[in-house]
Amino acid sequence: MDLKAVQDYYPDDLSYCYGCGRLNEQGHHIKSYWDGDETIAHFIPESYHIAVPGFVYGGLIASIIDCHGTGSAALASYKNENREPGTLPPFRFVTASLQVDYLRPTPLGVELELRGKIVEIKGRKVITEITISAGEEICARGKVVAVQMPEEFNKK
Amino acid sequence: MDLKAVQDYYPDDLSYCYGCGRLNEQGHHIKSYWDGDETIAHFIPESYHIAVPGFVYGGLIASIIDCHGTGSAALASYKNENREPGTLPPFRFVTASLQVDYLRPTPLGVELELRGKIVEIKGRKVITEITISAGEEICARGKVVAVQMPEEFNKK
Numbered sequence: 001m002d003l004k005a006v007q008d009y010y011p012d013d014l015s016y017c018y019g020c021g022r023l024n025e026q027g028h029h030i031k032s033y034w035d036g037d038e039t040i041a042h043f044i045p046e047s048y049h050i051a052v053p054g055f056v057y058g059g060l061i062a063s064i065i066d067c068h069g070t071g072s073a074a075l076a077s078y079k080n081e082n083r084e085p086g087t088l089p090p091f092r093f094v095t096a097s098l099q100v101d102y103l104r105p106t107p108l109g110v111e112l113e114l115r116g117k118i119v120e121i122k123g124r125k126v127i128t129e130i131t132i133s134a135g136e137e138i139c140a141r142g143k144v145v146a147v148q149m150p151e152e153f154n155k156k
Numbered sequence: 157m158d159l160k161a162v163q164d165y166y167p168d169d170l171s172y173c174y175g176c177g178r179l180n181e182q183g184h185h186i187k188s189y190w191d192g193d194e195t196i197a198h199f200i201p202e203s204y205h206i207a208v209p210g211f212v213y214g215g216l217i218a219s220i221i222d223c224h225g226t227g228s229a230a231l232a233s234y235k236n237e238n239r240e241p242g243t244l245p246p247f248r249f250v251t252a253s254l255q256v257d258y259l260r261p262t263p264l265g266v267e268l269e270l271r272g273k274i275v276e277i278k279g280r281k282v283i284t285e286i287t288i289s290a291g292e293e294i295c296a297r298g299k300v301v302a303v304q305m306p307e308e309f310n311k312k
Binding site for chain 2: 013014016017018019021024025026027040046048049050051052056057058059060062063064066067094095096097098101102105149156
């Protein structure tokens with residue numbers, strides 16, 4: 001497994017995402033890696049990331065699915081071009097749409113595992129399916145349609 | 157317009173949600189009201205809630221759609237029983253599924269308006285459609301399938 005996550009290769013000016021930017025001091029710092037043909041990330045919610053006491057807030061679950069989805073899209077795009085993350089030009093995706101199904105309450109206080117499958121790569125679009133597990137149980141399932149970042153994002 | 161939001165009527169032990177719980181000190185404190193036949197909420201993202209500099213993080217957008225969706229579901233359920241929020245028994249919903257379409261980048265630094273339409277009330281399930289606008293432009297559109305909180309949430 002690459003010791004660096006794909007987010008560690010994002011250009012500095014695109015590394016402030018609250019979910020996964022290494023330069024956002026308040027953020028979640030989601031880090032996505034390959035694990036065989038799947039992508040993987042881990043996250044431990046904070047004690048205040050609660051829906052009701054004992055269970056993880058659904059908005060946080062959506063957030064980390066979102067960021068692991070765009071990270072997985074970048075990983076898949078490098079692989080699709082037989083390139084390593086860190087080679088130029090960089091891939092950086094944003095989310096066009098996000099679907100999350102909450103299958104069961106997600107317990108707080110344990111490390112969550114996110115696993116991603118690459119469903120489709122077509123032009124500038126990559127579709128991934130992401131699961132979130134606590135221990136052996138899948139608690140939520142997401143689908144992320146990610147598109148390569150449009151130029152207008154860089155004009156601000 | 158009721159001066160108290162529906163979240164202000166949630167029972168104390170169900171008021172710790174990171175997105176909308178009045179008792180979660182670190183949370184977003186989303187507050188949902190009726191505005192005619194629609195529901196409404198407002199939110200100003202923090203400076204660090206960014207995707208890339210200048211634009212709001214998609215995970216935050218999903219989060220506030222989620223909470224305004226469950227809040228709108230509670231409002232709709234009281235109305236459906238010709239009851240005022242605060243009367244017993246209380247309505248408290250969780251999210252079964254969440255769909256968000258990101259229509260355009262959401263600018264940071266302005267107040268966002270969330271508007272909800274009640275699409276369906278059926279048994280314990282309420283479906284709402286939520287938009288997020290910055291000024292005159294709708295930036296994201298969501299659909300929230302909310303269900304009344306199952307008993308198991310109260311056993312923790």
